């Protein structure tokens with residue numbers, strides 16, 4: 478089943494010009510640049526990329542063929558452009574006649590002035606062509622409709638009315654025949670579905686897409702710029718802070734593990750896991766920032782599988798929960814509170830270790846230490862305490 482997309486780009490863009498009554502300014506609207514890409518490039522790309530479209534033929538305003546060729550050099554599935562006609566219908570007809578030399582099974586006819594068409598809309602039209610010889614994307618009219626001139630003559634019942642978009646899909650042979658017949662009797666229509674209806678074809682309606690608007694007026698261009706700018710802007714985020722605190726008692730041993738670094742000492746630290754008090758405080762700080770319980774609820778001390786566990790596993794898990802929410806860690810800050818062992822000589826190794834565990838820049842990690850001047854349980858050398866803070870950025874719309 479061969480499908481070719483015909484992109485009609487032969488218009489002047491008079492209504493899009495800023496000065497009313499002129500032609501489309503220095504260049505037709507389809508060659509205007511929207512956020513770095515021409516309108517026609519945006520309109521063609523989804524067809525070139527679509528797995529069910531075999532080739533794309535552009536019908537370009539006469540005299541603009543070279544400009545088109547330069548812009549699209551190297552696209553294998555793009556056919557040699559055709560010059561357009563005086564009206565949209567004439568341009569479509571020229572495209573169809575060019576294809577009739579080696580006729581495809583189906584044709585998708587799309588306005589170059591609709592740069593926001595997407596693969597799903599193309600897919601819906603193609604799906605409908607499995608059962609129908611014509612199918613068009615359309616959206617139910619949502620505004621109230623009036624007929625009139627200076628004054629309202631009547632309110633039109635909008636029930637059953639649709640605003641119609643492109644791409645419009647057709648079995649090739651009947652739409653070519655319909656266009657030829659319309660040309661013979663000089664009938665002019667505003668879209669190809671109307672040509673098909675006039676020729677007696679049934680035209681199926683499929684869901685259109687609100688973004689797939691035709692750029693017709695200067696206001697349409699302003700709206701398109703705003704839409705693209707909003708999409709390009711980084712998503713809004715909020716910064717959350719969490720705190721963590723942990724204590725482990727000294728017991729027999731010759732070393733302690735602090736922030737992932739083994740440090741020689743005349744005692745070890747008692748605990749169900751490796752008793753890394755620094756990483757535990759950091760884990761709780763991360764869980765606190767995303768309001769997701771604490772280290773005990775994720776890794777219950779009663780569960781034998783965490784016996785002697787490497788605490789890096791707890792920290793990595795908390796970081797993975799941040800990432801799963803689309804968040805990122807801004808910075809981590811931990812203070813180790815003890816008289817002994819001395820932390821200073823190991824501080825940078827600890828920062829590097831935490832950075833490795835989390836794939837973070839070491840500049841975002843602070844490790845500090847303090848004594849309690851001989852006061853309290855840390856002052857008496859009974860254990861080590863750690864307190865930590867974590868800042869994370871979470872996407873605003875996904876924050877609970």
Ligand SMILES: Nc1ccn([C@@H]2O[C@H](COP(=O)(O)OP(=O)(O)OP(=O)(O)O)[C@@H](O)[C@H]2O)c(=O)n1
Pocket residue numbers: 485486487488489490491492493507536561562563564565566568569587588589590591691692693
């Ligand atoms: N002689 C024409 C007229 C229109 N089109 C194409 O048909 C699509 C829809 O037409 P429209 O938005 O009316 O474009 P213009 O004719 O360029 O606009 P205007 O009427 O404001 O000049 C556009 O991609 C346009 O380039 C065409 O191929 N050949």
Ligand SMILES: C[C@](O)(CO)[C@H](O)COP(=O)(O)O
Pocket residue numbers: 565588640641642643667668669691693
């Ligand atoms: C083909 C079309 O885009 C479907 O909505 C529309 O009919 C083109 O109309 P225009 O008068 O050429 O703007």
